[in-house]
Amino acid sequence: MAVVGAARESEKVGRVVFDNLSRTFRGPVYPVNSSATEIGGCRAYASLGDIQAPVDLMVIAIPARYVQRALEDGARVGVRAAVVISAGFKETGPKGAQLEDELVATASGLGIRLIGPNCLGIIDTSSGLNASFAGDLPLAGGVAFMSQSGALCTSILDWAEGEGVGFSKFVSLGNKADISEVDLLPWLAADSETKVITMYIEGIADGREFMNAAARAARKKPVVALKSGTTNVGARAVSSHTGTLAGSESVYQAAFHQSGILRAGSVQDLFDYALGFSYQPIPQGRRLAIVTNAGGPGILAADESERRGLWLADFASETLDSLRQALPAAASVYNPVDILGDALADRYGVALKAVLGDPNVDSAVVILTPQAMTEIAETARELIEAAASAKHKPVFAAFMGKSRIDEGTAVLRSDSIPNLYFPERAVSIVDAMVRYSEIRSRPLEAPAYHRVDRKPVRRIIEGIEAQRYIVDVEALSVIKAYGIRTPKSAMAHNQREALALAAEIGYPVVLKVSSPDVLHKTDVGAVAVGLENDQALRRAYRQLLTNVERYMPEAEIEGVVVQEMVAAGKEMITGMNRDPQFGPLMMFGLGGIYVEVLKDISFRLAPLTHTDAVDMVQDIHSRALLEGVRGEAPADTPAVIEALERLSQLVVDEPRIVELDINPLIVLPAGAGVVAADVRILLEAKS
């Protein structure tokens, strides 16, 4: 290891890094300092070139403008990896950003990969490598942590020390100029010392690559992420802190779900989950047993289980019998098992062994409230023994309290049973672990693919240079080419043409004014539906044009669209909004005039797998409407799913489509399909 910028002054960052490394790293550490002959008792080197030994990693803590030169010096003696702690890059403005671009270009030209700049450093507990200016080397353990916030790192290290959480790798990513989560995920997934990968994220530069890397890693081990900036004010803070768009909540929710990342809602969740995964086996199912010496906390645990979709296990009759035999008559042998306030350690031991032995139980939470007679440390030991009887079932403790409880916490920790202090926290870990077991067993699935005719779409899109909306007949033809049914529709330039088209299409028809300026047609009275005959059409034709002239005199009118009137069905909406980092975000939900109020919509990132498309329909609250309410015929849900898949294919094929809305998507009764009645597409300018 070489530390470039190891200073004489003990409080300088470069010196702290050097001291940290020297203290625990099992290998040579060379201080590089052009103006010192000796640092902390070691010979100092004026430059990297003076070190007559191989260097694997250089840690750089010198002013930003000298960092490139240090990389060049390093490259000359064969260094291939660098951690750049120095600040003064993108976070400081355009000059710093330019410096950072040059740094990345230089590093890539020299074949050096780098972490940072503007970071706290990295830690690898197995080799004693503490190339950071955090405190002492943390405990060794199974948790890998990477963070975009350096300051959060130091707090977490300190907290983990107190909680007995051990780390395998610890990476402060800084500005992520070169190495980011995308590079580290596969590496941590392959790292034998890491049992769970955790990360703190503010923004992601390449969302799609991130999802791919995370999905692959999550097949091997749990990936837990805490994402900040998911509210409007939080997003603003992320933007000003990092210069990246925080990304919308719906994008991250979809991205995490689709790539199998477990989302932590808080720093505490993040490390609760990390505790669970690093110390306990993954449960085989959702069936949870609760053992408690107090009714109230047992009920709280039961409530939390249902809220999170866990099931309170139904015990087998043998289990109930053995519980009845072992427990006082007043105890409750049903789940949650209440062993009463006077329970001593042995009662805990018997009850826990009985429920863990039950084939209907996948995991257990043990709640203890400290009565005067409660044997806290002894109970902890009983728990350890009972848990050992069922090694593949996770057990979590919720010993509630603090000063009396902590002797029990210490005993539990000595055998890898985490004490979470509160029943809800214990249940939430079980839930996270169950969800992970489901993620891991998800079948691998390729994006849904349908044969489509791309040619007409290519022709339309290639013919458009500047950014513009594609609407009406043209937009319908795009959707139609991808195999989604659209109503018969054509443009008339005068009333005579409109009458002729109506005769051809067949009454009843819909009439709409076509104008790139009129995007909300109903608002200005530019739509008339259910026109039954020539007379009604003539009247509507004049009325629509008058309405548009009155309400939007500026509007450029291209013509009037005559469209087949679609049979009645359920009105849904679907569409896509392209996220700058994650790409096409698909949306599906209940349509109609209350859509803005009800906001009953689901999101997934395209390309969609078949399962994603099914989930999109299942995720909305009003899915019951599609299934048919009170004797209604069910709607054609499979056709909705197929339409979502085809739409996903379109927006992936055509990256210039930045927004797409189908409103309404009319869902007909089962077997009759769906019809995209109105389509609007925003096409980006050719680049």
Added chain:
Amino acid sequence: MKNLMFVSTQPYSGKTGLVINLIKELRLRGRGAVYFKPVGNLPVPIDSIICDQDAVYAKEALELKAPLEYLCPLVLTASATLDRLRGGASGAVDGIKIAYEAVQASGGPVIIEGPGRLNDGRLHGAAVLEIIEDLEAGAILVAKGENIYETVDDILVTHDRLGDRLVGVVFNWVRPAESQLISETVAPFLASLGISCFGAILRDASLQAVSVNVLAKTLGGRFLYGADRGDAMVETFMVGAMGQEQALRFFRQKVRKAVITGGDRADVQLAALETPTSCLILTGNYPPPAAVLSVAAAKGVPVILVEVDTLTAVERTESLLGQTRVHDSVKLDEIGELMRDHLDIEGLCGILD
């Protein structure tokens, strides 16, 4: 016809660009045409003399030798009007004659730019009708209106006023959907009255655009980044105060825009930078986070800090974009291009003796 005068019934109708480009076309045809704006309606002080902005620009664009006080002898100012109202003698008509003699000394045709409206200068005895008679000019009306029906009425009223001196019309700022109506229906109707139609120039948002430099100057702003990119054009503006997700959808709707928002709204600023944006205008004198400037630099989008609040910035930008002048060589060339595409230039040249 010895000379041509381009007139309009409302300011900002596009006369300057047409006049300068027509002079260039005439010069290409070997005819030494010159520029003259007898009545100026846009006062601007140059070396302590009040001049007309259009004349100042024409002098530069056409490299005219005549002094500014000859290119535009009468500039309508409040003090000139008051003086006249209080009974002061007007030397305007004589002044215009003297200047005209000097300007047309070369002997070629004089292409005259009228003031904003037909009536401008009447108090001094120099309204459009008086000028065309004095200077033996035929009038070309630059007709620009919200829609063709309004424009036709304007043409007819102008015809009432100028009589046979109105020789033709050039339609400007026409909607694409109206151009067919003009050529097939309006032009034959006007021809029956003896008014020739020399063509119709379509709307083009880029002609209403202003440069980022002009916008910055108007708003009294200072470049935080991109002072060297101030010639980027702004056609429209948007104001952002929503959350990032809505901001992105909103900002995508328009291109070549200035985005006006508070300096403290990093989320809105970054969303704008993800969409086609010509510049960011940050109000309230709150500098943005350094990281946002880095992104702006990476995308090459100028960032301007202004002291005024968002409402004031919006008002000033709005008035600027509605009333653009052609004082910019790129725009001038664009107009020349449009004229060659849509106007009967030979016909216009042919009117002159």
